[in-house]
Amino acid sequence: MTRKAPTPVRFDAAVAVRLQAYVATHPGLSLSSAANRLVDEGLRTTEHPGITFREGPTGRRAGLVGGPDVWEVVRAVRSARAAEPELAEHGLLSMVADNTGLPLRLLRTALRYWAAYPQEVDAEIAAADETEQAAERAWRREQDLLAG
Incomplete structure (x- = not known):
């Protein structure tokens, strides 16, 4: 502490x-x-101009003013990098911008915030990943029961 x-x-x-x-x-x-x-x-x-804080199911977290949470942007960039490991930075960010509808300046704002507070943002990503995995496990159990 x-x-x-x-x-x-x-x-x-x-x-x-x-x-x-x-x-x-x-x-x-x-x-x-x-x-x-x-x-x-x-x-x-x-x-970090362009960053705001909002309440949500996981507590207060950083988000883009008028846009998604920072963790969502970082997860989208990581997903794009995993899908296209050879893309240069500009190509990667352009792909994320095209897929999300966010301008490059907002993507960079979120990434700069993440660079300053990576543990906080990564914890939000981990919590979202776990929630999604738990929901998928429950859905699969339900499907197994219904399949007979």
């Missing part, structure tokens, strides 16, 4: 009220953990 540095912060009254409202609608978060999350995400969006 990383040590947390005590940092005194004074919020404007309106910001403090909004932060308390945020905590009230997010069970399990303390005022301190919510402030830490929001400051971290704010810094990340400053470092």
Whole structure:
């Protein structure tokens, strides 16, 4: 566990009220953990323009503004690389752009974010892969039962 540095912060009254409202609608978060999350995400969006954070079934995760989650883009690039191992970078990204409808600049935004936070994004990919595998296993069991 990383040590947390005590940092005194004074919020404007309106910001403090909004932060308390945020905590009230997010069970399990303390005022301190919510402030830490929001400051971290704010810094990340400053470092990586075009990235946003959204809630979902696996918790908060990075996504492209107006686009898919970062993990989905990275998984698409990996899939394209596996299918076409000989493609040069531009060809690979063009193929993903054609298949996803995302412009190259957004693909690069997602890849830069992944390069900065690979463990976080890779964990989302692993969770999605496991969920898909579990659903397929359940479907196969159902099909086996129905086949007689």
